Amino acid sequence: MGKTIDIIKKKREVPQEVKDNIKAFTKIKKQILKTLETEPKSVPQIAKEIDLAQDIVTYHLMTLQKFGSVEVDDIDDMDEYYLYKLKK
Amino acid sequence: MSKSEEYDVLVIGGGISGVEASLNLANQGHKVLVVEKDLSVGGKMIHLSKVFPTLDCSACITTPKVSEAARHSNITIYTYSQVNDIDKKAEHDFRASITKFPRYVDEESCTGCQVCEDKCPVVVQDQYQYDLVGRKAAYVPFSIANPRIAAIDIENCSLCGACERACPADCIDFTQEKQDIEIKVKSVIVATGFKLFDPTLIPRYGFGLFKNVVTSMQMERQLVPTRPFNNVLRPKDGKMPDNIAYVLCAGSRDETVGNPICSQVCCMYSIKQAQLLLGALPMADVTIYYLNIRSFGKGFNEFYQQAKDMGVTFVKGKIGKVEELEGGDLKLRYEDIEQGVVKEANHDMVVLSVGILANDGVTSLFKQNLELDQFNYVNQKDLLANPAQTNIGGVYVAGTASGPMDIPDSILSAGAASSETAGYLRGGNHEK
Incomplete structure (x- = not known):
């Protein structure tokens, strides 16, 4: 089968919202991965460091965990928050 | 492009009720077509953790049934498809039109390897995880989906072509278009389930x-x-x-x-x-x-x-x-x-x-006006003697399309629907 993507590109345009979503996800992904380079961190720690709402960090962090960029490390001393680290 | 097919029974909905009714009828030798609007059969039940009160694993009960249905020689399953309209011409003669939407993936050759998912740069909310986490635009719906093959969410696709370039089975096909199918059946089971x-x-x-x-x-x-x-x-x-x-x-x-x-x-x-x-x-x-x-x-x-x-x-x-x-x-x-x-x-x-809540749009499928009850569920006109009978002869209802109920009751209801359908196919139980 040849490359069919070129055929659909002639018929469809990518909505601006889709392009914006990709940019936003990629930006947050880079920020989260960068903060985890130094040491494992929890959602509130990451959110504070990159100045982003905690629920947005949770969503993106869990998505990165699902797709294998991030993994669970340990739980904090209060047994409240898991720490996450880069998956080697 | 439109094609024409013939079956004994059309089952609308591939949840646990639709699958159960289909298996019962298929095991009696009837040819069954299951039309499921989602990318996978299994309905709501396949997404549950455990069932009450036994705490048995829900997926462990659902997946063998859907696998059996998917492999059954008397059952054809169309996922990501919808029934547009159904017209009863005479007893044992229903005509229905179905639209099969494109997955942009060749169903026969996809192995569900998820390489396309890995390469896809798009992340949107995963409806199968109820928006708690993201999924890709090229994705296998969930790990125990049936069929466990990929689909392209074209509305959210960036048309980058990374999936197509990476696919080892060469099964991504952006030239796919929706397909209209006309079918002739002898009977219909409405197993459209519920909405939350x-x-x-x-x-x-x-x-x-x-x-x-x-x-x-x-x-x-x-x-x-x-x-x-x-x-x-x-x-x-x-x-x-x-x-x-x-x-x-x-x-x-x-x-x-x-x-x-x-x-x-x-x-x-x-x-x-x-x-x-x-x-x-x-x-x-x-x-x-x-x-x-x-x-x-x-x-x-x-x-x-x-x-x-x-x-x-x-x-x-x-x-x-x-x-x-x-x-x-x-x-x-x-x-x-x-x-x-x-x-x-x-x-x-x-x-x-x-x-x-009752699912919308069931009654508008039928030219003969399928009756609903006051809460918009399919009306059971003879609840005690023929619980699956609707107001249209040859059309039966299974599971939560007829009202709220739990899983055992849905399966019992599907049993009733398949029994009454089998009786109708043998020539009895005509309702005008």
């Missing part, structure tokens, strides 16, 4: 606004092995909750939201989830705010008592309002019905036990 109540319709519960207020399906997903997070966590900040409240009758038995009837399953699934939560989070407190506990089925009351014995707190109370406190905890203002006073309680996570 949208809790944003009760703004005082704060769903959508307060991230630690979740629906029971979101909690259900957090309790399955293929869960969105690594444990049961608060969506707001990833904290392990230790004081969880359940709000029963969220969208059921409530005339103000247009659903005055009991959804039949919320009490028991909440009690089930409470027990599972105590297993997942041994230090957690779980409180269930209820109007009446309806534990009417076999073993249900014992299951309720078991939850009490395990330490679940039951409060007979009607929730007035949920407010968010600093740090994401939630304050519930409620009427303590037994004491007749208004009280407040703090919890760190609130689960809304959302009710069941």
Whole structure:
């Protein structure tokens, strides 16, 4: 089968919202991965460091965990928050 | 392009009821077509953690059935397809038009390897995890999907072509178009299931606004092995909750939201989830705010008592309002019905036990006007003697399309529908 993507590109345009979503996800992904380079961190720690709402960090962090960029490390001393680290 | 096919029975909906009815009929030698609107068969049940009151694994019951149906020589399954209209020409002669939407993936050659998923740069909310986590635009719907093959979400696709370049089986095909199919069948089973109540319709519960207020399906997903997070966590900040409240009758038995009837399953699934939560989070407190506990089925009351014995707190109370406190905890203002006073309680996570509603659009499929009852479920005109019979001869109803019910009742209902359909196919039970 040849490359069919070129055929659909002639018929469809990518909505601006889709392009914006990709940019936003990629930006947050880079920020989260960068903060985890130094040491494992929890959602509130990451959110504070990159100045982003905690629920947005949770969503993106869990998505990165699902797709294998991030993994669970340990739980904090209060047994409240898991720490996450880069998956080697 | 339009093609024409012939079967004995058209089953609308590939949930547990539709699959069960199809298997029963196929095993009797009837040719069955199952039309499922989703990318996978299995309905709601395939997404559940455990079933009540036995705590058997829900997926472990569903997947063998859907696999058997998918492999059965007498069953054809069209996923990601819809029935547009059905016209009864005469007894044993129904004509229906079906549209099969493009997955942009060749169903025969896709192996479900997920390489396309890995390469796809797009992330959108995963509807199969009830928006708790993201998924790609090129994706296998979920790990136990049937068929377990990829699909391209074209609305969210960036048309980068990375999936097509990476696919080792060369099965991505962006030239696919929707396909119209005309079918002739002798009988129809409506197994269209139910939809969940949208809790944003009760703004005082704060769903959508307060991230630690979740629906029971979101909690259900957090309790399955293929869960969105690594444990049961608060969506707001990833904290392990230790004081969880359940709000029963969220969208059921409530005339103000247009659903005055009991959804039949919320009490028991909440009690089930409470027990599972105590297993997942041994230090957690779980409180269930209820109007009446309806534990009417076999073993249900014992299951309720078991939850009490395990330490679940039951409060007979009607929730007035949920407010968010600093740090994401939630304050519930409620009427303590037994004491007749208004009280407040703090919890760190609130689960809304959302009710069941009739699915829209079933009646408009039929040219002969399929009758609904006052709550928009398919009307059962002879509930005691022929529970699956609708007002149209040869059209039968299975499962929650006829009203709220639990899984065993859905399977029984599917059994009734398949028996009555088999009788009709043999030439009996004509309704005009």
